[in-house]
Amino acid sequence: MEKILVIDDDKMSRDVASQILTLANYEVLQADNGQSGLEIALQRxxxxxxxxxxxxxxxxxxxxxxxQKHPLLRHTPVIVCSGNADISEVRRAMDSGADDFIAKPFCTTDLLGAIESRLRKHQYAAALLPGDAPPRPALRGERWEDAVRQLVEGRNINSFGKRHLLYEYGCRVQHVYYVLSGKLRTFVRNDNGKDLVLELYGPGDFVGYEALLGEGIYRNTAETLEYAELAVIPREDMQQAIAANAEVQRAFFRMLSKSLERKQRYQLLLAYDSLRRKVAQALLRLERKFGDGQTPFRINLAREVMASIAGTATESLIRTLGDFRNEGLIDVEANGAIVVRDAKRLEAIHA
Known part of the structure; x- marks a missing residue:
């Protein structure tokens, strides 16, 4: 069992971090100031x-x-945390030798993600001779498809159940995810607890890549809509791939541009369209993303999730789906699955 030392003079913050780490199966040591923390670190x-x-x-x-100076501690990863997360504070911490910086109050995924990433890197470096740690090989070839294959090869493939949160709004970026199977959404939540879907993802999509730009903070929450298998790519490897390969850079910015265009169209839809058109376009959006173009499209999602895609209240969505069923536009199966029967008529709805 790996040991984590938490040094914090605030008992509540120390206890919260310790509870999170204990539940994650780490052995936790505690200290309430830097001096006693160093004494415990040297002993344990x-x-x-x-x-x-x-x-x-x-x-x-x-x-x-x-x-940094003590021979017994200089190779021990240190993650610093602070309520002051402005860029000067982060830079000073990293320049002082910190391995990572977490803003307080931190969320569970932020803390555990940072710890897992630093432990993994530390273990890898410890297995090498001093000075022998090689950089990850540069991506070979110039095609985006080649770069994606090389980024995904040899990664941890993680399986996630339905409605699993990959990351939450406000957490620092630790990973980018590549979807091998399953369906996902990213969304934001307003002050009233209502969700609004920003993007839908399926096999072949990257999730979380937008946060690599700017301040490196996730500005949405990512959730699986069904069982999904994802390749987990460390942030640094994705950034290296983008920086080292011109074709990868172009493809990355194409992804960002297309995502921005979709969001702009979606915002116009929400601002000006009728309830019926919002629900119709939500069904068509799902069909375009997840349908095969051959057989009638069938989807089984919780109604509150569908409402977050349509940008409307759950009750309004349910009532409108009932109207569509009565008009022969869709079928609703006994288990709640929706089958699109007339996509052309759905597309023609404007009022």
Missing amino acids: RPDLIVCDIVMPVLDGYGVLRVA
């Missing part, structure tokens, strides 16, 4: 340290300075 030799910056006796920067 943790595999990783999570350290607050502002603390009495010895602050987080002091912990980093000592850890």
Whole structure:
């Protein structure tokens, strides 16, 4: 069992982090200031340290300075956390030797993602001779398809059940996901707890790549709509692939451009179209994304999820689906699945 040392003078923050890590099957050590934290680190030799910056006796920067110089601690990963997440604070922490920075209050996926990533890199480096850690090989070939294949080869393939959250709004980017099977959505949630879908994803799509630009924060939440298999690509590897290959850069920005165009069209639909057209376009959006173009399109989603795609209340969606069924536009099966019977008439709905 891997040991994590949590150093934080705020008992509530320390306890929350410890509970999260204990549930994730880590052995947790605690200290309430930097000096006692270093004493525990030297005695117990943790595999990783999570350290607050502002603390009495010895602050987080002091912990980093000592850890960098001490032969028993210089290779121990240190993740610092702070309520002050402006760029100058992040830069100072990284320049002082921190392996990662997490803004407080942190979410579960943010904390666990950062720890798993740093532990994995530390274990890989420890298996090599000093100075022998090779960079990941540059991508060969110039085609986007070749780059994707090489990015996915040898990755961890993770399976996720229905309605599993991959990441949440506001978390720092740790991974980009490549969909091998299944359906996913990204969405935002308003102050009233209503969800609005931004994008739908299926096999062959990347999820979370937009957050690689800018400040590196997820600006949406990603959730599986059914059982899904995803290749998990570390952020650094995706960034390296984009930076090292001109064709990959062009394809990456094409993805961003197309995503932006879809979102703009969707916003116009929500702003100006009628309820009937919103629901009709939601069904057609699902068909275009997940249909095979050969057989009648069939989809079975929770009605609140469909309402988040249509941008309407769940009750309004259910009532409109009932109208569509009565008009022969769709069928609704006993298990709730919807079968599109007349896509042309759905497309023609404007009022």
